[in-house]
Amino acid sequence: MPRRVLILGGTSDGRALAELLRSRSGPSDSVVSSLAGRVRSPRLPPGEVRIGGFGGIAGLVAYLREQAVTHVVDATHPFAAGMTAHAAAACAQTAVPLTILRRPGWTAQPGDRWHRVSSLAAAAEVLPDLGSRAFLTTGRQDLAAFAGLDLWFLVRSVDPPDPPVPARMHSILARGPFTVDGETALLRKHAVDVLVTKDSGGADTAAKLTAARALGVPVVMVDRPPLPPGVPVVATPAEAVARL
Ligand code: NAP
Numbered sequence: 001m002p003r004r005v006l007i008l009g010g011t012s013d014g015r016a017l018a019e020l021l022r023s024r025s026g027p028s029d030s031v032v033s034s035l036a037g038r039v040r041s042p043r044l045p046p047g048e049v050r051i052g053g054f055g056g057i058a059g060l061v062a063y064l065r066e067q068a069v070t071h072v073v074d075a076t077h078p079f080a081a082g083m084t085a086h087a088a089a090a091c092a093q094t095a096v097p098l099t100i101l102r103r104p105g106w107t108a109q110p111g112d113r114w115h116r117v118s119s120l121a122a123a124a125e126v127l128p129d130l131g132s133r134a135f136l137t138t139g140r141q142d143l144a145a146f147a148g149l150d151l152w153f154l155v156r157s158v159d160p161p162d163p164p165v166p167a168r169m170h171s172i173l174a175r176g177p178f179t180v181d182g183e184t185a186l187l188r189k190h191a192v193d194v195l196v197t198k199d200s201g202g203a204d205t206a207a208k209l210t211a212a213r214a215l216g217v218p219v220v221m222v223d224r225p226p227l228p229p230g231v232p233v234v235a236t237p238a239e240a241v242a243r244l
Helices: 012-024 056-066 081-094 120-130 180-189 207-215 237-243
Strands: 004-008 030-035 048-051 071-074 098-101 114-117 133-136 152-157 169-173 194-198 219-222
Touching (some): 012 030, 012 098, 056 081, 081 098, 098 237, 180 207, 194 207
Parallel strands (some): 004 030, 004 071, 030 048, 133 152
């Protein structure tokens, strides 16, 4: 039976998986990568790509049936909890096997001054006690939680931040990977005294943590939302291929 794999993407692991599957697929197999369409000029995965939401669980169920999808890999960002929940529900309804590809989170090392919190709101609560010049790397859609704080913010995102934003803010637009030298220079240049990040994991954006450690800057680390129960999880694109 021909295999048609749907990759829910938006991550470097999603792109790597599309590449791996393309190089290993038989002539009747196919792979389609799905992106939410949030980023203006996304890094596109190789091969077939569709862009935009499915229309909730019902929309995804209809898509899986229409497209005769045989396998789904959820390679979305660890904080894309809505899409992950929809995938779990739609795959359960259609009996299409689902695998979650989720890179491991980051682990604190000696010298790190991390404060783990469970949400962006909790991060905003602890922030004023830790510093007055905060570097926010949580993404352009997640500034509302910090908008009411009277701190100075350096905000880095791929596309310009969505309002509401903090009153005192300097925005820089950039996309990883970032280097330790570059991150250290950035923290120094703006006299950053606290860093806020989601526990996204992965190498592309880990340099800021090394820089913060070296400079003694505390880090507010937002924990990942929980995964849907009962769905197999793999950590690397190669493991996802092995499962398929
Ligand atoms: P989300 O809150 O979980 O998703 C909200 C809605 O966006 C979903 O219900 C779905 O709409 C649509 N959607 C999300 N991912 C999709 C995909 N890969 N293909 C088609 N539709 C998708 O997600 P989010 O946090 O807004 O993230 C959107 C995308 O950006 C994800 O694909 C994620 O991998 C990527 N991303 C997110 C973050 C982050 O910090 N959250 C960081 C980097 C990259 P329907 O209900 O209409 O299907």
